[in-house]
Amino acid sequence: MQFTDLGYFTRYTPDGDNPHNIQFAQNDDGQDFYDVAKAQVLGFFFLVNERGDVVGESSDITALFPVDMRVVSAADAGALQAAYQSETRLIWDGASISPHMPTRQEFQASALNRIDQEHSKFLLELTGSATVEERDTWPTKERAARAIAAGTATAGQQAMIGYEAEGSGIDASTLTATIIAKAEAFQALTGMAAGLKAKAKTAIMQATNDAIPIDQIAAAIDAVFAEITTQTSAAIAQWKAQAPND
Numbered sequence: 001m002q003f004t005d006l007g008y009f010t011r012y013t014p015d016g017d018n019p020h021n022i023q024f025a026q027n028d029d030g031q032d033f034y035d036v037a038k039a040q041v042l043g044f045f046f047l048v049n050e051r052g053d054v055v056g057e058s059s060d061i062t063a064l065f066p067v068d069m070r071v072v073s074a075a076d077a078g079a080l081q082a083a084y085q086s087e088t089r090l091i092w093d094g095a096s097i098s099p100h101m102p103t104r105q106e107f108q109a110s111a112l113n114r115i116d117q118e119h120s121k122f123l124l125e126l127t128g129s130a131t132v133e134e135r136d137t138w139p140t141k142e143r144a145a146r147a148i149a150a151g152t153a154t155a156g157q158q159a160m161i162g163y164e165a166e167g168s169g170i171d172a173s174t175l176t177a178t179i180i181a182k183a184e185a186f187q188a189l190t191g192m193a194a195g196l197k198a199k200a201k202t203a204i205m206q207a208t209n210d211a212i213p214i215d216q217i218a219a220a221i222d223a224v225f226a227e228i229t230t231q232t233s234a235a236i237a238q239w240k241a242q243a244p245n246d
Contacts, residue, residue, distance in 0.1 A: 001080075003096050004073045006036055006045075009066040025067055036071075037061045044077040046090070046097055054090035054097060057081055072097060107217045108208040111224070112201060118228060119197045125236055126189055138183070145179035148172075192235050200228050 007027025014024055014032075025033040040061045047056030048070040057080075058064055064071060072092055074080065080097055084090055089100040102110070127135055141164075144157035153161075161179075165172040206212075207220035 001074055001076060001096070005094075006040070006071040006073055007031065008070045009033055009068075011067050023065065023067075025065065027071075033066065033071075034062075040073060043073045043075045044081055046072045046074070046077075046080075046084075046092070048072055048092040048097075052092045052094075054084060054092060057084050101214075104208055104210070104214060104217065107221065108204065111204045111208065111221045114225070115197060115200045115204065115228075118200075118225075118232070119193060122193045122196070122232055122236070123190070126186060126193070138186075141179050142183040145176045145183075148176050149180060189235060189238075196228065196231055196235070200224060203227075 007029060009025040009027050012024055012026050027033070027036065044057060044059055045061045045064055046054050047064050047066055049055050050068065055069070056064055059081075061071070061073070070092065074097070077097075080090060083099055090097050091100045141160065144153060144160050147153035147157050148161055161176055162172050165175040168175065203224045204221065207224055208217055212220055
């Protein structure tokens with residue numbers, strides 16, 4: 001595949017009147033962008049920032065307006081266009097555009113960030129549709145339920161559980177037992193989630209260490225997340241099976 005560097009474009013103001021306030025840009029050789037565009041008929045055009053990242057593409061060069069950007073054309077770049085549209089990071093190295101090969105550190109940072117996201121999703125699954133405000137009441141309700149079970153509840157704690165039980169149409173003792181059982185199950189699953197997170201991070205550090213060839217890291221990371229998915233699904237199934245009903 002052949003690439004043509006059409007230059008790095010910056011904004012400029014041409015001589016003469018500009019009643020329509022048209023924005024102009026010219027490349028390193030002083031060529032106006034619109035003049036360059038007129039000579040380009042076929043191919044794909046890529047917009048490249050100062051770091052060399054491809055940040056835009058079009059089969060119509062006039063759809064791109066490069067200010068502090070480079071424009072690179074290619075006669076046949078369907079595969080690169082598809083890669084860009086799939087959010088693959090593309091890099092211009094001064095001679096060609098190709099998919100970016102992450103460094104070992106980038107692989108590691110991305111995977112560790114994904115673990116944090118998966119952990120958050122796990123906790124969200126455990127809490128279901130409960131709002132933040134509702135979840136904030138859980139520790140207070142648990143303390144009240146445990147105090148009632150221990151015979152040390154205050155009048156306020158007894159009223160809290162009593163009103164909810166009455167509204168739910170169940171006995172206060174049943175609600176007390178349910179709250180305690182749910183709290184213990186949730187605590188166990190929260191601990192399991194933290195354990196899975198720590199285990200996954202250790203596995204990622206091993207999958208990205210210097211002993212692993214760089215071209216094998218992506219597969220090693222995929223294997224870690226496949227195992228995480230299996231263990232997470234099992235944990236959620238366990239939670240749903242053991243969690244007491246309201």
